[in-house]
Amino acid sequence: MRLLASIRGLMSAIYHRSRAESDLDEELRAHVQYRADDLGRSGLSPEDAKRRARVEFGGYQKFKEEGREALAGRFFDSLLQDVRFALRVLRKSPGFTAVAILTLALGIGANTAIFTLANAMIFQHLPVRASNRLVVIWINNMEHSWSRIGPAGQDYLNWKDRTKSFEDLFLFEHGTGTVTGQGEPEQVAGLRVTTNFGDFFGIKPFLGRTFLLEEAEAKNNLMILSYHYWQGKFGSNPSVVGRGITLNGEQYTIIGVLPPEVSTAFPGDVVVPFDNAWVKRADSDLGVFGRLKKGVTVEQASSEMNVLMQGIARERPSRKGYGSVLVPLESVRVEYIRPALLVLLGAVGFVLLIACANVANLMLSRSVGRQKEFALRVALGAGRWRMARQFLAESTLLALLGGGAGLLLAWWSTFLLMKYVPSRIPVPNAADTVLLPTVHLDGTVLIFTLAISVLTGIIFGLVPIFQTLRCDVYESLKEGAKGSLSSPRGNRARAALLIVEGALAFILVIGAGLMIKSFSNLLSQSPGFKPDHLLTLRIKLPDDAKDSPYKDPKQQIATFQRFLTKIQAVPGVQSAAFAEIVPLTQDDMDMGFFVIKEQPPLPPGEQLSSDFRDVSPDYFRTMGIPLIQGRTFTDYDNLDNARVVIIDESLARHFFTNQNPIGKHLQIPDSRQPEREIVGIVGGVRDTGFDQRPRPTIYLPSLQDSDQSMSLVVRTNLPPAAILPAIKNAIWKVDRDLPVFNVRLMDEVILQITSAQRIAFLALDALAFLALVLAAIGIYGVTSYAVGQRTREIGIRMALGAQPGDVLRAVVGQGVKPMFWGLAIGLLAALGLTRLMSSLLFGVSATDPFTFGGVAFLLAAVALVACYIPARRAMRVDPVVALRHE
Amino acid sequence: MTVQAQILPGTLDLLILKAVSLGPSHGYGILLRIEQISGKALLIEQGALYPALFRLVRQGLLKANWGTSDNNRRAKFYDLTAAGLKRLRKEEESWNRLVSAIGTALGARPEEI
Numbered sequence: 001m002r003l004l005a006s007i008r009g010l011m012s013a014i015y016h017r018s019r020a021e022s023d024l025d026e027e028l029r030a031h032v033q034y035r036a037d038d039l040g041r042s043g044l045s046p047e048d049a050k051r052r053a054r055v056e057f058g059g060y061q062k063f064k065e066e067g068r069e070a071l072a073g074r075f076f077d078s079l080l081q082d083v084r085f086a087l088r089v090l091r092k093s094p095g096f097t098a099v100a101i102l103t104l105a106l107g108i109g110a111n112t113a114i115f116t117l118a119n120a121m122i123f124q125h126l127p128v129r130a131s132n133r134l135v136v137i138w139i140n141n142m143e144h145s146w147s148r149i150g151p152a153g154q155d156y157l158n159w160k161d162r163t164k165s166f167e168d169l170f171l172f173e174h175g176t177g178t179v180t181g182q183g184e185p186e187q188v189a190g191l192r193v194t195t196n197f198g199d200f201f202g203i204k205p206f207l208g209r210t211f212l213l214e215e216a217e218a219k220n221n222l223m224i225l226s227y228h229y230w231q232g233k234f235g236s237n238p239s240v241v242g243r244g245i246t247l248n249g250e251q252y253t254i255i256g257v258l259p260p261e262v263s264t265a266f267p268g269d270v271v272v273p274f275d276n277a278w279v280k281r282a283d284s285d286l287g288v289f290g291r292l293k294k295g296v297t298v299e300q301a302s303s304e305m306n307v308l309m310q311g312i313a314r315e316r317p318s319r320k321g322y323g324s325v326l327v328p329l330e331s332v333r334v335e336y337i338r339p340a341l342l343v344l345l346g347a348v349g350f351v352l353l354i355a356c357a358n359v360a361n362l363m364l365s366r367s368v369g370r371q372k373e374f375a376l377r378v379a380l381g382a383g384r385w386r387m388a389r390q391f392l393a394e395s396t397l398l399a400l401l402g403g404g405a406g407l408l409l410a411w412w413s414t415f416l417l418m419k420y421v422p423s424r425i426p427v428p429n430a431a432d433t434v435l436l437p438t439v440h441l442d443g444t445v446l447i448f449t450l451a452i453s454v455l456t457g458i459i460f461g462l463v464p465i466f467q468t469l470r471c472d473v474y475e476s477l478k479e480g481a482k483g484s485l486s487s488p489r490g491n492r493a494r495a496a497l498l499i500v501e502g503a504l505a506f507i508l509v510i511g512a513g514l515m516i517k518s519f520s521n522l523l524s525q526s527p528g529f530k531p532d533h534l535l536t537l538r539i540k541l542p543d544d545a546k547d548s549p550y551k552d553p554k555q556q557i558a559t560f561q562r563f564l565t566k567i568q569a570v571p572g573v574q575s576a577a578f579a580e581i582v583p584l585t586q587d588d589m590d591m592g593f594f595v596i597k598e599q600p601p602l603p604p605g606e607q608l609s610s611d612f613r614d615v616s617p618d619y620f621r622t623m624g625i626p627l628i629q630g631r632t633f634t635d636y637d638n639l640d641n642a643r644v645v646i647i648d649e650s651l652a653r654h655f656f657t658n659q660n661p662i663g664k665h666l667q668i669p670d671s672r673q674p675e676r677e678i679v680g681i682v683g684g685v686r687d688t689g690f691d692q693r694p695r696p697t698i699y700l701p702s703l704q705d706s707d708q709s710m711s712l713v714v715r716t717n718l719p720p721a722a723i724l725p726a727i728k729n730a731i732w733k734v735d736r737d738l739p740v741f742n743v744r745l746m747d748e749v750i751l752q753i754t755s756a757q758r759i760a761f762l763a764l765d766a767l768a769f770l771a772l773v774l775a776a777i778g779i780y781g782v783t784s785y786a787v788g789q790r791t792r793e794i795g796i797r798m799a800l801g802a803q804p805g806d807v808l809r810a811v812v813g814q815g816v817k818p819m820f821w822g823l824a825i826g827l828l829a830a831l832g833l834t835r836l837m838s839s840l841l842f843g844v845s846a847t848d849p850f851t852f853g854g855v856a857f858l859l860a861a862v863a864l865v866a867c868y869i870p871a872r873r874a875m876r877v878d879p880v881v882a883l884r885h886e
Numbered sequence: 887m888t889v890q891a892q893i894l895p896g897t898l899d900l901l902i903l904k905a906v907s908l909g910p911s912h913g914y915g916i917l918l919r920i921e922q923i924s925g926k927a928l929l930i931e932q933g934a935l936y937p938a939l940f941r942l943v944r945q946g947l948l949k950a951n952w953g954t955s956d957n958n959r960r961a962k963f964y965d966l967t968a969a970g971l972k973r974l975r976k977e978e979e980s981w982n983r984l985v986s987a988i989g990t991a992l993g994a995r996p997e998e999i
Contacts, residue, residue: 023952027913027962028936034914035932037957056932063933097949 024067034056054234080392089394096366097398100359103777104402106770107355109409112441112449114348114413114763116296118341119448120439121334127261129202130291134329135298137169137288137305138320145695146591148325153274153282155319158312159290165301166290170200171279173286174268176540176854178739183244184232187540187739188247188269195273197224200291201262206230208241208256211273223252227260229269247272255574289329292867302326320605340760347511347767350504352456354771357497357504358461358778363395364494365785367464388465395461398455403453409443410449417763455620463493494782495818498656502822503829505775506859510830511837512768512843513851519761522754523844527583528685528694530624533574534746535720536582539563539731539738540709554639559734560710565618566730573720573727576621578702578710580612583687584749585711594698596655597665610651611687611695612668614702614710620646620682622715630662630680638703638834646680649698666698676700689753691842711742720745754756760840772859776866783815784870795882804875811874815867823859827852898930898938900981903966903974906948912961913939939964948975 035053040046054060090097125131138148139155156171163169172193179186197203198210206227215222223245225234234240243254247270258266274282292301305324313319331338367374372673374387418439541559543551550556560578567576580590593607602608617633619625628649637644645666652661661678684694702710716723720743728740751758787794794807834846844851903918905911918927942948947970955961964976976978 023962024936028911028933029960030959031914031917031932031936033959058933059887060933066934066937067940070937070944186949536996 007708009086009135009849021068024064024751028057028060028064028067039085079393080237082390083397085390086394086397090397093366095185099406099777100362100398103355103358103403103774104399104453104775105405105409107352107406108399108403108449108453108456109406109413110142110351110767110770111348111452112406112445113413113417113498114341114344115438115448116441116445117417117442118345119442122341122460123780126265126330126333128265129200132328133294134294135290135292135301135326136329136332137290138308138325139319140329141322143321144591144607146609149591150285151288153279153286155312156286156288159277159288159305159308162308162311163290163301163304165292165304168196168200168291169291170194170196170289170291171274171282171286172197172289173282174276176741177270178247178737179233179245179247179739180249185737185739186233187741188229190270190272191266192270192278194279196344197271197273201261201265205256205261206259207238208254210256215273216276216279219277221247221250221252221275222255222273223247224256224258224271224862225254225263226258226271227263230257260482275880276818298326298328312602317849335758337759338462339837339839340756343511343760344763344767344839346833346836347508347764349772350508351767351771352452354501354504354774354778356456356460357501358774358781359395359398360463361494361497361778361782363391363460364497365393365781374409391465392461396457399453399460400450402456403449406453407441407446407449409446409813414439414441431573440554464816480790491786498779498782498815498818499822499825501775501778502819502863503826503861504822505771506823506855507830507833508764508768508771509855509859510826510834510852512727512764513855514834514837514841514846514848515757515761515764516843517848517851518841519757522690522757525686527690527750527844528625528683529583531746531750533715533717534623534744535714535716535723535727536585536711536742536744536749537727537740538709538711538742539740541738550708556706556708557639557703560616560707562734563712563731564618566733567712567714567727570723570726570730572723574717575618575622576714577622578616578712579619580614580702580707580710581687582711582713582746582749583623583685584689584753585744595667595669597667598716599655608655609696611697612700613697614700614705614707616702619699619713622713623685623687624715626683628681628683630678632680632682632701633699637701643676643704644679644701645676646682646699647678648682648684648694648697648699650684650694651698651794652681654696668698668824690750715727715745757842760837772862775859776862779815779819779863780866780869783811783867785884786814786871787811787874790874791882794877795879798877798882799879807877808868808871811871812864812867815871816863819863820860823856827856897981898934899942900977901928902929902935902938902942903947903970903977906964906966907971907974910963910965910985912955912963916964943968946970 023828032050032053035056036046036049039049039052039316044052057063118607124133130132136420137151137159139151140147140149153171156169159166160169172191172192175192177188177190179188193211195213195216198205199213205364207230208224209261210224211222225240230236230240240254241256245252245254252272258271290301292298302324305326309319309322309324327335375389378384414786539560541556550559564576564578567573590607590612592612593609595601595608615633617635617637620627620632630646632646633644644656656664661681661830664678666676666678682699685697686694687697689694712727714723714727724743731738790811794802797807798804825877830852831847838846901920901924902916903914908919908923908939911919913935916939917930917932925968939948939950943950943964947967948964949967950962950964953963954962
């Protein structure tokens with residue numbers, strides 16, 4: 001009740017400060033006036049009466065001040081007093097304060113850092129309309145283990161006609177194009193979208209407008225610019241709307257500019273529309289988003305879509321065996337990194353708990369030393385609530401100081417961590433990457449830090465409060481100055497804290513141990529090629545344009561051949577080759593069916609499937625993919641000669657058990673030549689990720705199979721920055737208008753593909769190390785405190801004939817026993833908890849006995865050492881000195 | 887002229903409650919009433935009255951309202967709340983007990999021990 005009244009007083013004091021102030025003034029002045037009137041009536045002149053009244057009133061300002069304080073209530077006042085007292089106490093024991101703040105800074109800082117990452121990546125919404133109802137729709141074919149492939153335009157049209165789960169569907173295609181006529185030729189990344197683009201995402205254009213639905217009825221060369229492209233290319237010119245621009249040799253009209261905030265959702269440069277005819281013939285690898293109707297769940301929509309797919313398969317047999325995959329758009333973006341972040345969020349929580357346990361232990365030890373002080377104050381009439389508040393003020397102050405230091409630590413470590421995270425991360429199983437949101441400390445993070453600081457302060461402040469408030473005043477005053485020597489209750493609390501610390505540390509170190517093992521497994525996996533000294537970049541021949549010289553497949557093949565000749569002549573190039581898709585880059589996918597001519601036909605409905613790759617003759621040598629049998633491609637494998645293929649080891653193993661594949665023939669449906677002889681077998685390549693097995697792959701000579709867009713791979717011993725200009729020049733010698741893009745080192749690609757594991761690995765190791773150090777400090781602190789407290793007892797024991805070894809055993813036992821209990825509990829908990837991180841683990845089971853054993857051994861060793869150091873001090877206690885100590 | 891005495895610490899609240907219990911009044915009126923009912927024997931530093939009044943309001947023992955005084959000036963009037971009345975009874979009782987105990991103690995003679 002009193003507290004409520006205080007709060008009310010405080011609130012009204014704050015909100016009505018000025019009002020209360022003038023009221024106060026008026027009341028006091030009225031008093032002086034009354035008095036002056038009375039004095040005047042007794043015969044004094046008005047001036048004298050006034051002066052006299054003021055004198056009688058006393059110190060006007062002083063009483064006004066006191067009155068103001070009385071109005072606001074004492075709550076504020078005593079709070080200030082508590083804080084001042086706490087500051088004094090903390091200053092008096094700088095060692096304790098420093099250790100506590102450092103411990104808390106580590107705990108809170110780690111939490112803030114991980115929360116910053118999680119906040120940016122998991123909890124933030126995309127800046128588009130109803131972003132939580134948007135889902136990505138893929139099709140899949142589990143028979144061929146194609147788990148996520150882009151649908152075709154016809155799928156989109158069928159779905160749009162039939163679905164009842166979605167308000168609207170949106171179709172798009174990523175692409176690149178060449179902008180000419182405005183300075184140097186420039187490769188732009190773009191989206192081709194259905195004309196409901198603006199309405200679907202609720203986009204309010206920064207300038208101009210978005211597409212109109214009816215603009216899909218004919219081919220309209222309209223273009224919307226991204227904010228950044230508009231800034232860079234057009235210098236933020238506001239009159240850009242209505243201007244013309246040449247893309248792939250065609251004239252487009254700029255109709256609008258996207259607002260800056262949607263750039264995280266659409267990271268391209270330009271947006272152009274699909275027309276209806278184009279949607280009908282667009283064959284595959286498109287992107288479809290759907291906006292769910294309100295109240296429809298993803299599961300409901302999934303089951304509807306799967307039923308739809310069965311109906312579609314009856315009309316279009318090419319879709320037989322296909323289903324659909326629906327994933328919320330917001331979780332797709334972070335799907336890859338999410339498990340790592342969740343594990344880290346759990347882990348930092350543990351670190352904070354360990355830090356809390358440590359500081360609680362320190363406070364407990366100190367409070368035992370201060371027990372007499374507390375008892376005295378209780379005896380003198382201090383309320384227990386008041387005492388508790390003082391403890392809380394002390395602990396909260398510590399936690400806030402720790403939080404402040406932690407914030408700095410977090411700022412620095414997020415900065416450090418972001419250096420190891422690439423800006424793009426893969427979308428699992430979808431041959432696609434997404435832009436990672438940028439990470440920075442913001443208001444949410446500050447509030448989070450403040451909240452956990454206060455919470456932390458309360459958590460570890462409560463432990464000594466319960467301990468002290470239950471103490472018997474009389475007993476405490478009676479006992480010696482050192483406080484209760486080994487009050488069983490205090491010891492039990494400390495042992496309990498040690499058990500908690502031991503268990504938490506064990507779980508964390510187990511997690512880190514598994515991660516270390518898994519990561520080294522992952523990195524020791526050979527991708528099937530030699531990734532060092534490999535430079536890759538992509539070239540696209542603009543055959544979309546009407547008058548493109550590259551329409552003819554033969555012309556395409558010849559052009560890439562000319563590039564190669566020029567590039568191979570560049571000094572420093574050891575070897576160079578073209579490939580349709582370079583492994584691990586997630587650039588694209590090419591999968592299809594094939595038939596082995598020499599094998600009996602499969603039952604109807606069953607088909608063999610494989611990845612297809614068009615490569616130039618030197619590809620295997622350049623990549624360092626070993627030839628196992630037969631030969632690689634040569635310049636002779638061109639359109640004038642017999643069609644040939646090379647298969648990889650994994651395809652040979654899968655489909656040619658106990659047969660020699662060389663000389664056998666593959667028939668490949670679709671436009672490729674029907675029959676091809678197998679001339680070689682090469683090693684398998686992990687194409688989609690280090691943790692995936694090599695998929696069956698068929699290599700076709702690029703001299704027999706044309707592509708519009710290919711990746712160049714160059715093996716060089718020069719630094720890439722040094723050789724890149726020469727390579728670009730070599731390309732431009734063939735065609736001045738060709739842009740070169742996606743320039744990457746293979747090492748960088750690998751960094752990107754392993755980034756989730758890398759983050760988990762680095763951060764979890766750091767956290768586990770932190771946990772280990774904190775636990776060691778905790779056990780060391782408790783043991784050495786106990787030794788200090790028991791000096792007299794040890795002295796007596798030694799005087800009575802105890803050997804140093806006995807003392808050592810007793811002291812070490814006291815510290816190690818709760819730690820072993822903690823290890824046992826941690827072991828059981830870890831068996832359950834590590835399963836949560838199994839998706840991050842590669843080549844190691846979540847309950848790997850070696851890791852568990854090793855970590856148990858490590859922690860036991862750390863506990864022993866942490867106990868042994870103070871125990872040695874106990875052993876050297878001189879009985880005479882110890883006894884005289886009294 | 888009567889001899890004026892400084893009031894004992896802690897008794898100001900009791901005096902204010904008593905004065906207000908005789909009827910609502912503004913600060914100056916309370917001061918005058920205390921002087922009057924104590925036979926001008928008790929000296930109160932005038933300004934000290936106000937922090938005490940505000941404290942009592944905050945504790946819920948008094949309530950304050952702005953009104954007009956008999957000579958038509960705006961003034962803040964204090965009145966006793968139910969809790970204030972209860973507190974007054976309690977304090978009166980314990981004061982009387984204290985006074986009689988102290989009186990008895992001071993009246994003690996050597997042979998009574």
